[in-house]
Amino acid sequence: MKSKFATRVTTASRSFTRTILDLTAQSSTISFAGGLPDAALFPRDTIEKHAKNLFATQDNRLFQYSNASGVEALKVEIAKKYALTTSAEIMLTNGSQQGLDLVCKTFLDEGDCIIVEDPSYLAALGLFHMYNASIKAVPLSKEGVDIVVLETLFQKYEPKFFYTIPIFQNPTGYSYTLENRLEVVRLAKQYNVILLEDSPYEALRYDGEQTTSFADLLPELTIALGTFSKTLAPDFRIGWIKAPQEIISALTLSKESTDLQNSKFFQFICASMLQNGELQEHTKTLIEYYRPKRDAMVNALRELFGDSIEFVIPEGGMFIWVNFKKCTDSMKLFDVAIKKGVAFVPGSVFFADKRISSYGRLNYTNSSLEQIKDGIEKLHLAYKELS
Numbered sequence: 441m442k443s444k445f446a447t448r449v450t451t452a453s454r455s456f457t458r459t460i461l462d463l464t465a466q467s468s469t470i471s472f473a474g475g476l477p478d479a480a481l482f483p484r485d486t487i488e489k490h491a492k493n494l495f496a497t498q499d500n501r502l503f504q505y506s507n508a509s510g511v512e513a514l515k516v517e518i519a520k521k522y523a524l525t526t527s528a529e530i531m532l533t534n535g536s537q538q539g540l541d542l543v544c545k546t547f548l549d550e551g552d553c554i555i556v557e558d559p560s561y562l563a564a565l566g567l568f569h570m571y572n573a574s575i576k577a578v579p580l581s582k583e584g585v586d587i588v589v590l591e592t593l594f595q596k597y598e599p600k601f602f603y604t605i606p607i608f609q610n611p612t613g614y615s616y617t618l619e620n621r622l623e624v625v626r627l628a629k630q631y632n633v634i635l636l637e638d639s640p641y642e643a644l645r646y647d648g649e650q651t652t653s654f655a656d657l658l659p660e661l662t663i664a665l666g667t668f669s670k671t672l673a674p675d676f677r678i679g680w681i682k683a684p685q686e687i688i689s690a691l692t693l694s695k696e697s698t699d700l701q702n703s704k705f706f707q708f709i710c711a712s713m714l715q716n717g718e719l720q721e722h723t724k725t726l727i728e729y730y731r732p733k734r735d736a737m738v739n740a741l742r743e744l745f746g747d748s749i750e751f752v753i754p755e756g757g758m759f760i761w762v763n764f765k766k767c768t769d770s771m772k773l774f775d776v777a778i779k780k781g782v783a784f785v786p787g788s789v790f791f792a793d794k795r796i797s798s799y800g801r802l803n804y805t806n807s808s809l810e811q812i813k814d815g816i817e818k819l820h821l822a823y824k825e826l827s
């Protein structure tokens with residue numbers, strides 16, 4: 441039978457990360473591939489306490505339909521993360537992934553141009569492709585984006601938005617410097633381009649000073665996405681959008697036609713944990729567990745690989761972006777590494793043009809200290825075999 445699928449589906453490639461997750465789920469492979477938090481750290485007891493409390497204090501209306509923009513108590517807590525922001529500028533989404541989808545649904549017509557960082561978040565690239573956007577990429581370095589190229593792209597293509605992950609970026613772990621941010625703000629104002637700021641890793645800072653978000657530097661032109669997936673649990677599917685009220689109204693309409701609302705049950709638990717400071721405390725605990733994991737990976741990479749590779753130590757987040765200099769195509773390294781029992785994500789999948797790359801993304805949050813040491817040893821064996 442001739443396929444009746446839409447072109448956007450038939451031309452979409454299967455996510456490489458999904459392939460790796462499937463590959464590693466069954467086996468004894470040490471996986472540095474996914475972007476997963478450490479499940480052992482999910483605050484199970486606290487969640488249970490608040491769930492029981494909800495059953496004890498709420499009637500059945502808890503499970504009834506409600507409004508699309510989210511539970512007011514939670515929106516109030518989220519608004520506190522930004523300067524001079526009210527709950528009217530916040531809406532809830534099913535993870536920040538849905539936030540991305542709703543922004544595309546609300547802003548993109550077929551063929552509209554958007555700008556992404558080069559490299560960028562894999563699932564966002566896949567999504568933009570599904571909306572048939574014309575994707576232009578701006579080079580990213582450890583200081584931020586290339587301002588000259590960004591200006592040329594803004595000028596030439598009049599993009600609908602610039603998709604930016606300015607803190608502990610996925611896949612690189614890089615963060616924009618303040619100077620770089622201010623330059624981006626200057627260009628966004630000059631060319632009237634929306635900044636679609638995605639910051640899922642912001643709260644996981646191990647060193648350095650907190651930085652100012654685009655949402656606070658340029659609130660009138662920024663749509664900011666946030667999530668509790670990395671600090672509470674991905675399964676809660678609680679993300680949010682912070683934007684000017686007019687944009688929130690349009691996005692809420694899009695949300696209504698997508699899934700009507702987020703689950704109130706999970707929103708209430710999350711709101712209570714923020715109101716009494718439990719989630720903030722839990723985030724500190726996560727940082728205390730994740731920092732040594734990052735350090736363990738950095739040390740193992742340095743000890744074994746020496747200067748045969750290059751990487752920047754990330755100040756936060758979940759990833760190290762490694763340049764395997766002696767292996768021009770890290771996909772080949774991936775094939776050998778898998779045979780040795782370790783997985784990572786080859787860099788090419790994160791570039792909009794999927795070009796061959798010597799880089800690879802390594803996650804350290806979802807492995808034990810022992811697994812990190814063993815896994816980097818296995819990766820080194822694979823590297824030696826190839827170079």
Ligand SMILES: Cc1ncc(COP(=O)(O)O)c(C=O)c1O
Pocket residue numbers: 475534535536537538561605610638640666667668669674678679
């Ligand atoms: C940059 C980026 N944006 C969005 C997401 C989606 O997160 P969520 O679980 O909130 O949908 C992720 C998940 O890894 C991510 O890395």
